[in-house]
Amino acid sequence: MNIRLFMFRLVLCVSVTCAAAAQQISAPEPQTGTVIGTVIDVNDGTVPGANVVLQSSSLPEPKQVTTNDDGFFQITQLKAGISYHITISANGFADWISPEVTLRPGQYLELKGIRLRIAVAVTTVKALSTEEIARGQVEIEEKQRVLGFIPNFYVVYDHNAVPLTPKLKFRLALKTSKDPITILGSAFVAGIDQAAGTPDYEQGAKGYAQRFGANYANGLTDIMVGGAILPSILRQDPRYFYRGTGTTKSRIIYALRTPFVCKGDNGRWQPNYSGLGGYLASGAIANTYYPSSNRGPGLVFSATAIDIAADMANGVIQEFVLRKLTTSAKKQP
Known part of the structure; x- marks a missing residue:
């Protein structure tokens, strides 16, 4: 084999490999999503300090945040195309569980209708x-x-x-x-x-x-x-x-x-x-x-x-x- 032809083929292979690797490295990271919401009670009052837990079978562990003084929360850096469930709890209230949530790349989703009701134990006492x-x-x-x-x-x-x-x-x-x-x-x-x-x-x-x-x-x-x-x-x-x-x-x-x-x-x-x-x-x-x-x-x-x-x-x-x-x-x- 002609040594020049061999060297040309070798350089060509290395160039193609490096170009592919560079293209792979420069590929953009997939965009993550964000979920926000405001927690209120049955009297339309905000619920500060409520515990918000986001769970998914694809997550190694749940993500957890707490609502601020206005009842607002925000969960960021969520992968798209994955099913999530959100559970919200607070003292004296029954837990609120969201329907299944799946985000699109870069989506900014606001959960609506987060209204905490009085805990079942209290309601039962009333009914007696x-x-x-x-x-x-x-x-x-x-x-x-x-x-x-x-x-x-x-x-x-x-x-x-x-x-x-x-x-x-x-x-x-x-x-x-x-x-x-x-x-x-x-x-x-x-x-x-x-x-x-x-x-x-x-x-x-x-x-x-x-x-x-x-x-x-x-x-x-x-x-x-x-x-x-x-x-x-x-x-x-x-x-x-x-x-x-x-x-x-x-x-x-x-x-x-x-x-x-x-x-x-x-x-x-x-x-x-x-x-x-x-x-x-x-x-x-x-x-x-x-x-x-x-x-x-x-x-x-x-x-x-x-x-x-x-x-x-x-x-x-x-x-x-x-x-x-x-x-x-x-x-x-």
């Missing part, structure tokens, strides 16, 4: 005796007082609270209306009205008594109609359900919607027909005992607007201030 549990909750609420003396009966701090029976709705309304601080509050407002000369009753002791009676009657009709009668008929819960979780903005929005949205006895959020009906009924009935110069549609709608504004303000104060000042509230979960 709902009425007795509700009665126990009302007994706790009847001891709730701001600074130890101002009634704060219509707020629920227990996220596992059960609905009230009609009897308990009337019990809570009557206790509030008969409380000495409620009566003193009506007397105080009557004094302010007396000084302002509104409504158009006369001055003196008789005028003060009329203003006191009008103020107390307004509150009584509002709480009896909006807090007991309509909630019993429409199966709605008249209480404010303290949220306590989530961003400041989300909690403010939650509090401001109080006059318009309430929780039904079925546990679902719905239009607050009971509360709005109570406001309107209070203003309408006031037309029967207010001075003739103050009567008319304006009285009904102005009283309703004032009640709505007061309810919105109360919701914000309940969410951010009153729990710290309410007796027995700190002991509740």
Whole structure:
């Protein structure tokens, strides 16, 4: 064999081999994927500190992360074309398990609908005796007082609270209306009205008594109609359900919607027909005992607007201030 031909073939083989090796080395790595999500509870509050575990038969060991203060998590560097399952757990909640997830190269997947429900053990306790549990909750609420003396009966701090029976709705309304601080509050407002000369009753002791009676009657009709009668008929819960979780903005929005949205006895959020009906009924009935110069549609709608504004303000104060000042509230979960 000609030595030059041999050398040419040898160089050619080496060149081809090196080119193939170089091509193999320079081949790009396959793109990995990412999975993100936000964990919330049944009340739409975020769940910080939840444990997120991603598993696959192709992984040597599961990948694990924890949600941040906003309930957000992110798992990166996931190979494409592999089936994954994600399990999310948190104290007091039942585990949430995702359907099978398979990523495309470079995919950025956001998991939707991650909503943790109350643990089965808690739900089972509820189902044993709902009425007795509700009665126990009302007994706790009847001891709730701001600074130890101002009634704060219509707020629920227990996220596992059960609905009230009609009897308990009337019990809570009557206790509030008969409380000495409620009566003193009506007397105080009557004094302010007396000084302002509104409504158009006369001055003196008789005028003060009329203003006191009008103020107390307004509150009584509002709480009896909006807090007991309509909630019993429409199966709605008249209480404010303290949220306590989530961003400041989300909690403010939650509090401001109080006059318009309430929780039904079925546990679902719905239009607050009971509360709005109570406001309107209070203003309408006031037309029967207010001075003739103050009567008319304006009285009904102005009283309703004032009640709505007061309810919105109360919701914000309940969410951010009153729990710290309410007796027995700190002991509740």
